[in-house]
Amino acid sequence: MSGPYRLDGGAIDRSRRLAFRFDGRRLTGYPGDTLASALLANGIRLVGRSFKYHRPRGIFTAGSEEPSALVELRSGAYREPNTRATVAELFDGLEAASQNHLGSLRHDLLAVNDLLAPFLSAGFYYKTFMWPKSFWERVYEPAIRASAGLGRLSGEPDPDRYDKGFLHCDLLIIGAGPAGLAAALAAGRSGARTIVADEDFVMGGRLNAETHEVDGGCGTTWAADAVRELASMEKVRLLPRTTVIGAFDHGIFGALERCTDHLAATAGKPRQILWRVYTKRAILCAGATERPIAFGGNDRPGVMLAGAVRTYATRFAVRAGQRVGLFTNNDDGWRTAVDLATKGVRVAAVIDVRDREPVAAVPDARVRMNSQVTATRGRHGLSGIVLATGERIALDCLAVSGGWNPNVHLTCHHGGRPVWREAIAAFVPGGRLPGGMAVAGAAAGAFTTADALVGGHRAAVAALGELGRPAAGGGPPVASDEATDVTAFWHVRDSRGRAWLDLQNDVTVKDVVQSHREGFRSVELLKRYTTLGMATDQGKTANVLALAIVAGQSGRTIAETGTTVFRPPYTPVPIAALAGRARGNDFRPVRLTPGHDWAERQGAVFVEAGMWLRAQWFPLPGESHWRQSVDREVLHTRGSVGICDVTTLGKIDIQGRDAAEFLNRIYANGFARLAVGKVRYGLMLREDGIAYDDGTTARLGDHHFVMTTTTANAVLVFRNMEFARQCLWPGLDVHLISVTEQWAQYAVAGPNSRRLLEKLVDPEYDISNAAFPFMACGEIRVCGGTPARLFRISFSGELAYEIAVAARYGEALMEALMAAGEEFDAVAYGTEALGVMRIEKGHAAGNELNGQTTARMLGLQRMVSKKKDCIGNTLSERPAMNREDGLELMGFTPLDHTEELTAGAHLLALGASAETANDEGWITSVAYSPALRSSVGLGFIKEGHARVGETVRAWDALQGKDVPVEIVSPHFYDPDGERLRV
Amino acid sequence: MRYSALQILKEGLTGNRGWKPVWREPDPKPHYDVVVVGGGGHGIATAYYLTAVHGLTDVAVLEKSWLGSGNVGRNTTIIRSNYLLSGNEPFYELSMRLWEGLEQEINYNAMVSQRGIINLYHTDPQRDAAVRRGNAMILAGAGAVLLDREALRRQCPFLDFDNERFPIKGGLWQPRGGTVRHDAVVWGYARAADRRGVDVIQHCEVTGFDIRDGVCRGVETTRGAIAANKVAVCVAGSSSRVMALAGLRLPIESHVLQACVTEGLKPAIPGVITFGAGHFYVSQSDKGGLVFGGDIDGYNTYAQRGNLPTVEDVCEGGMALMPMIGRARVLRMWGGVVDMSMDGSPFIDRTPVTGLYFSGGWCYGGFKAAPAGGYCLAHLLATGTSHPVAAAMRLDRFASGAVIDEKGMGAQPNLH
């Protein structure tokens, strides 16, 4: 024993003391303590403030249902708000602070709210704060927000690591109390793959908190033995400190394992793991949660659940008070009095609402049958109670038991609604359980240890039977039945003062009555109007009580009144745990081209393009602005030769006897008669007729094509082509495989591109203009025998090629190209220069192909063949997509060439007012054209081609610009395409 | 009873015993001028504007469950008018203006809180799209501000600007965007409509339509037949099911949109923030919970629940964007069934059945649209013509090709 609040015994390790701090006070406890038990052991009862009225709050429970004892745990970036002290394992150096107060915990200035309580009743805020109008956001709301909320985030990035994982089993057992352990033993002994998850750090459930006997011995010892046996089984996995948070479809459960929360530091390992557990069967053995009784002043620190008081005494060897009283409507409550008295705790009174003989003898206690508590005394903690008779009893702890509610939450995650069982005055699991789930023990309403053991065993045997696995021999463990008789009793009507239902959100019986009076009669409306059950405990201790009050108000039964809906998670889960590793650089994979390291060595600036990193430009020493680099890359390419990594384009290998016919249906334009050795530009429509992707496809053989797609749409195009192949035309012999990763591909563009390539291409291949004209392709060899593919295509408008080699040679080819290009002053160019040149040429790209544009808008309507079936051609003929006054892709140049255009500017007629009705289009892409020495833009404008030469406004009020622009052809540079055919 | 601070004072001093029911609980009459099916945000707002704007009082709203039990009771409460296309933007701007005067008009504090909404961008193409959108908003009178990194940093210093994967380049800010206490919207409209004589009838499910010779003459319900001159259906989430009772098929799929709320926290996030490179948006409620969500699960469903991978994906986005929220705990995750239309935009239109009107296809944006949705449907019901800002929201637009496809995803509902 140590200190006035410690008892003998308990499951704590007295060989070692743990130092911790609460609100700066240095305190000690033992391994095996929770923060709550350690606080109680130090005589601390006031630990926080309630949400609305800032009333003093203490420790109410001994489990995860705790509504009151919430603290900020740890410090700095590790600070963790709203941590339930009742489940926080004590460790050496633990720091905790109370929360939700202005000033000190004892002298919270916001406690003034409590004095205003008459004006802050249910829904008061819906009825006021409306005048003056502007005051809501400036005055009222900030005040409400500052007062509400509970703990504080640190404001700093969470410094811990998190992980996820996947587990597979025949049988998941949720909860390792008597039912769960009995089930686990049956399953484990049969050899089934079994997982046992329990939220506590010691398995055993109530057996650790009670003085029950199992198999003729101590229940706690039996539990420890069972856990030891299970741990030795190869096919059984025990997951302590693991809460099953939700039941999802098809037997998948989410579970949160707290790996290091009981340690001072994580040692670099994940703090928590989110498990996805794939099960064939699951048995819910989640136990039950005790509920209170509503009476005047029942929120004072020192008023606790009876089972919790018992747990603190038995498991943690802590007396919750020096003079404890009991207020109950059931036999189980008496157990607390008996157990406490046995341990030498002074039980001053037992008050039972039932009119009957006392259930047990409690030495020295005032026993009051057919009696009720109407009020409490005390300021920051309980000092006494008042009975209906006027009798006053001095107490510093009142243990309250209103009966037990089965923890049915997970049974409801698929829409099941619990059903009322009058005999135990509680809801038990109803229909529509998640598939494969059974319920056993107290969670099923079997409240005695004997029933729990038998129920768990039977449920496991039944589940094993369904899986075709015979259970090993042996029956369930044996225990005797305890008395659990209960008489439904919810609310002391003669209460003086407010009677609390939801301790955290400050919802009282009066609030429920008032909201019913105002018409919020459905339980869901009641919840939403009063906020009952919306606190961090989701009403685990409050809801049933409130339902009973509502039922009383409406004259309906509790069964008719029904419950609100339980949703995941069972207990709150950190966002970081749900995110796992995915943050920072690990948020998504990075895709790099084979030439990436080379580009990095050149000092390239990279840009994200989907998952890819692409070189945006290659700054040279002395270039201080990105435009200098980009202009140089463009001018060099147009003047001589440039090389650009285009590996990221999607590439699809298409083979089969019907490959040509297949492509003919995939592309809007014809491909059936493309000659071997030729490339063709292709436009793809969605079935709704919208242009969604473009690219080139080369015919390498009669039955062999290779397609390129845009970087962004590579995956989508492949998916759609597989759909067409498998679902639309399964009779065509065509086969697809992605080769995006297989080939490193470079554009070599500019008047010297052929001369450069001729230096690398093996001599037996003739790539002269005559032998290898514009839109030719072929399989060649380079650098002395390395296989390559060469395509004479051009996105820049220059004489240009794309050359591809197997990815392993990608970096080496880039180096070889640059080395061979030295004599031509070859440049590497990035995506910016690529963009400039394509805009100068009027080629549509992502900003134009944004899923909203038709072939007609792009000026490509003649490509949509009317002579064949292809995806999208029928619906592309819908009238609104072919309006004469429709949008058309045009070029735009500022009248004043020193002005810069901006993408996203809208186009308005000169003199038209800026309103939606006058909106004529918008600028899609802009670039500074070094060739034209002007900013140029592409954009869509109504009836564009008919308006060439007209001046309109490029109106960008967002960036304060309004630029007169001339409508011109979108082909700014070499409009007749002479340069690419030389 | 008019709500005011004075009334609260008076009631507070007399034990709050004098509060009156916010609405009557009438039995349905045999005939109404207009029957509105669906007691959610849109249905109730429609009834309210029928009375308040058009003077029609012989109106009933039929709700199969409790009032506001559909999507108005399970959304993330965001209001905004930051749309791109002319078929949408003026409509949502009308809605925003109605929000701005709502509380004084209906004498109910729905906590319309214009804290602003920021859509982040991470790439140049996203920036270009944001500029186009921002200008479309300014053209429609909605207002928009382009924030560069530094301006953004002043508002939201906690963002991971230099996220190693998708650095933040800036954001498009609509200062007038914000949040509203969602349940209060339906309560406030219902109270105001009730006071003007509308019968708000809960627990009355429509089981069929009385259609003769192509004309809808009323509805059959679990509480008997109710005749009506006009019937309007506003049952987003159940549109296909209810309209099938009238023999109509719709360009709509039903999907589940999940959302999460954390435990209450002291103020940490000022307005609404959406991540441009992941699936995540967040705001903080007046109670202190971080309210967040992302994309729909992506498969057809009528179950009001989703699956874990979507929640994980959303939280991944959250941690990539603002890693300071890691230790905030998700308290509750829930799902609502949404009407996903074929172009991601809604319908407010008459149907091929004379006298039967339809509002639906709100995708996951129905909440913010409730005032304008009600206003425009009331306009159509009362005048027989579409309100100009809703004129494009026609059921036949897929036949004509005049689609309103904000995201450019085409006829694949789960991508909108």
Added chain:
Amino acid sequence: MIIDHPLLGPRDAAEFVYLGDASLIDRPDWQDEDAARQFHDYLHVRDNPAGEHRELWFHEHGDRSWLVVTRNTLTHEIIRVELARDVALSLGRGR
């Protein structure tokens, strides 16, 4: 969710990409007289049942099979999984 792939056994739905109503297999004939109307209905108008729904899923992170999954949209229970190619062939789709 878990989809019991007819060739591979149970696989997490996260490996799949959802498309929608399996009627998308029944692509109309472009040369029919009322092809425009047929294509409109084919692409846009869905039954969207609350109950059994035949729908297309693509095993993108798996064997690249398109599957027709019959699933109850009220309970998410999966009743049947077929290779979409087999379904298409059985519907008479060919070349």
Added chain:
Amino acid sequence: MSDATLAARTPLDAYGRTIGTVTLAEVAGLALVSAAVPHDGDEAFAAALADGFGAVRPASGDSATGARPATRVLGMQPDQVFILFEAPDPDQAVPTAAAALGSAAYVTDQSDSWAVLRMSGTGVRVALERICPLDLDDLAFPEGRVARTVMEHLAVMILRDGPDSFLLMSPRSSARSFRHAVELSVENVSGP
């Protein structure tokens, strides 16, 4: 003509590392060729596979070993297998497969498309538990079983090639993210 020859580089630069009881090693020198079976060509393909590689055609999700050195045929898709074999000259991957299979299959080189990592050691399954959604239990995923799945947003082909050995293949472009994801999984489960 240039006298430069092109040097090859593997996706993970011959990476190898042992963490605790798990060894990670890039596997190089293997050719990987996809072979698609023409419509109505199943018999011809089976014959060609037997002749050319000495292997039987595996069902999807299974693999078969062949007569050529280190040959393993992986059943990846209903009408497509991947053939993994030792190839001293990687440029000969497709010619070798094409010569062996003739017109019985459409072959495509995949050798450079995938980073190949062998993960072996007693702790291998515990580490994979953190990223692999598949059940890798002996009964569910015995030796020779192969699957394509997704781990940490990455496509992965996984082949069990020993009691405590798995061959993992993931796209080349994201090989470094893949290596990191696997490394982290091992680190997270290994001793302090």
